[in-house]
Amino acid sequence: xxxNTERTVTATPIVVAGAGENATxxxxxxxxxxxxxxxxxxxRDADVARWKSIVEAGGEDAWVDSELRAKGLFVDTDxxxxxxxxxxxxxERKRAESAEKKRLVRLAIQARRATHIGHVGAGIFYSDDAxxxxxxxxxxVARAKENDLGSLDSPEALAKGLGVSIPALRxxxxxxxxxxxxxxxxxxxxxxxxxxRTITAPLPELKAAQRWxxxxxVEKLPVHGAAHGFLTGRSIATNAVVHAGADVIVKVxxxxxxxxxxxxxxxxxxxxxxxxxxxxxxxxxxxxxxxxETVEFRGKTLRVAEGxxxxxxxxxTSPAILNAMCLRLDLRMSGLARMMGFVYTRYADDLAFSxxxxxxxxxxxxxxxxxPIGALLRGVTQILKGExxxxxxxxxxxxxxxxxxxxxxxxxxxxxKEGVPAARVARDVVRKLKAAIWNRExxxxxxxxxxxxxxxxxxxxxxxxxxxxxxALLDRIVALEAREHL
Numbered sequence: 001x002x003x004n005t006e007r008t009v010t011a012t013p014i015v016v017a018g019a020g021e022n023a024t025x026x027x028x029x030x031x032x033x034x035x036x037x038x039x040x041x042x043x044r045d046a047d048v049a050r051w052k053s054i055v056e057a058g059g060e061d062a063w064v065d066s067e068l069r070a071k072g073l074f075v076d077t078d079x080x081x082x083x084x085x086x087x088x089x090x091x092e093r094k095r096a097e098s099a100e101k102k103r104l105v106r107l108a109i110q111a112r113r114a115t116h117i118g119h120v121g122a123g124i125f126y127s128d129d130a131x132x133x134x135x136x137x138x139x140x141v142a143r144a145k146e147n148d149l150g151s152l153d154s155p156e157a158l159a160k161g162l163g164v165s166i167p168a169l170r171x172x173x174x175x176x177x178x179x180x181x182x183x184x185x186x187x188x189x190x191x192x193x194x195x196x197r198t199i200t201a202p203l204p205e206l207k208a209a210q211r212w213x214x215x216x217x218v219e220k221l222p223v224h225g226a227a228h229g230f231l232t233g234r235s236i237a238t239n240a241v242v243h244a245g246a247d248v249i250v251k252v253x254x255x256x257x258x259x260x261x262x263x264x265x266x267x268x269x270x271x272x273x274x275x276x277x278x279x280x281x282x283x284x285x286x287x288x289x290x291x292x293e294t295v296e297f298r299g300k301t302l303r304v305a306e307g308x309x310x311x312x313x314x315x316x317t318s319p320a321i322l323n324a325m326c327l328r329l330d331l332r333m334s335g336l337a338r339m340m341g342f343v344y345t346r347y348a349d350d351l352a353f354s355x356x357x358x359x360x361x362x363x364x365x366x367x368x369x370x371x372p373i374g375a376l377l378r379g380v381t382q383i384l385k386g387e388x389x390x391x392x393x394x395x396x397x398x399x400x401x402x403x404x405x406x407x408x409x410x411x412x413x414x415x416x417k418e419g420v421p422a423a424r425v426a427r428d429v430v431r432k433l434k435a436a437i438w439n440r441e442x443x444x445x446x447x448x449x450x451x452x453x454x455x456x457x458x459x460x461x462x463x464x465x466x467x468x469x470x471x472a473l474l475d476r477i478v479a480l481e482a483r484e485h486l
């Protein structure tokens with residue numbers, strides 16, 4: 001085409017949907033989704049009813065034969081007894097029988113998949129049948145009743161409790177070493193030391209299942225009194241106040257705490273609690289996930305497992321599972337601490353031991369005994385190893401009374417005046433928050449980029465340790481919010 005050639009272009013009008021049209025489209029989409037759900041429910045009910053008929057008939061083969069007989073398509077004639085003229089009709093009947101048999105077999109398989117878990121992934125042993133010796137079953141049922149788990153006696157009961165179908169439960173539990181779609185959203189958050197922490201947060205469907213599992217299974221398991229993390233009525237404040245006024249505090253960190261609690265250990269915990277083998281397997285699969293690496297392969301994004309399934313940091317079930325898993329660890333640590341004159345608590349993977357010299361003095365009045373720190377750490381290391389954990393030596397800290405003693409972020413040194421809480425937020429943190437609030441109140445520029453929500457979070461943190469001071473700070477922030485929304 002030359003430079004002087006003119007070309008006429010017909011413009012395509014841009015149609016902008018109005019609010020009414022968008023609302024109508026949304027209503028139509030919702031109606032279609034509702035119809036699809038209703039259709040799936042009808043199909044599922046049909047599959048369940050069909051499987052009941054299969055069981056009553058004596059199995060899939062027997063059911064297929066009975067259905068063929070009912071339709072008049074079952075052929076049991078010996079072709080050797082037929083004449084040449086009858087063989088043509090015989091072949092036609094066999095073709096009809098074969099076609100119908102294939103259809104019935106497909107329906108039987110569909111009914112089995114709708115009512116049985118079957119397979120949950122490579123490398124995971126699973127059986128729908130709970131084959132138990134009578135004596136072992138009686139002991140398991142007794143443990144389940146003791147933990148109020150007697151109703152969870154089958155995969156069907158688990159699916160019913162979760163409010164999902166058997167196929168949906170299988171989808172939530174299924175293990176794949178390589179996957180293109182995931183039940184988790186993975187991201188990182190910064191840690192205080194400058195490194196990053198990987199958070200593996202479940203998507204809504206799995207999160208709902210994990211929350212049900214948390215309420216109805218995990219929270220019913222016994223937990224030691226020394227545990228303070230993620231428990232109703234306990235907090236970083238209740239954990240810290242135990243160690244207030246101590247002469248020496250030894251803080252110990254467990255290395256790779258969450259990844260250490262693997263699928264096999266979680267399943268063992270559920271089995272010990274009284275769940276049947278198959279229900280324990282499914283529950284452990286719901287609560288665990290392997291660490292994964294994202295790779296690009298032939299234009300597809302894949303997530304490849306890099307290790308065994310373990311409790312993901314970000315799942316609602318993980319902290320409570322770890323608390324229950326550490327029951328024996330806490331028992332042994334408490335015994336060791338008591339024997340050496342220490343007091344022990346645990347908040348998640350942070351272990352704290354405190355020693356008071358006056359309480360352990362054996363000589364004349366006023367004498368102080370030295371804390372057996374070396375013996376304590378040797379015992380702690382041995383117990384951790386015996387319980388399947390490892391000590392993080394880089395984070396082991398010894399805090400003496402002459403220096404600031406912090407336990408789960410709170411100062412626990414003996415206060416130097418009355419009215420000061422035994423466990424409290426550091427003074428520099430309180431001063432910074434007061435300054436930030438004052439600047440907001442007087443229209444001054446903020447010292448940082450903190451929002452009112454962040455300031456309220458800091459005030460709530462103070463309120464947890466010092467209710468009077470924290471309440472006053474929260475009231476000032478609420479007043480600021482009201483003023484800024486005018």
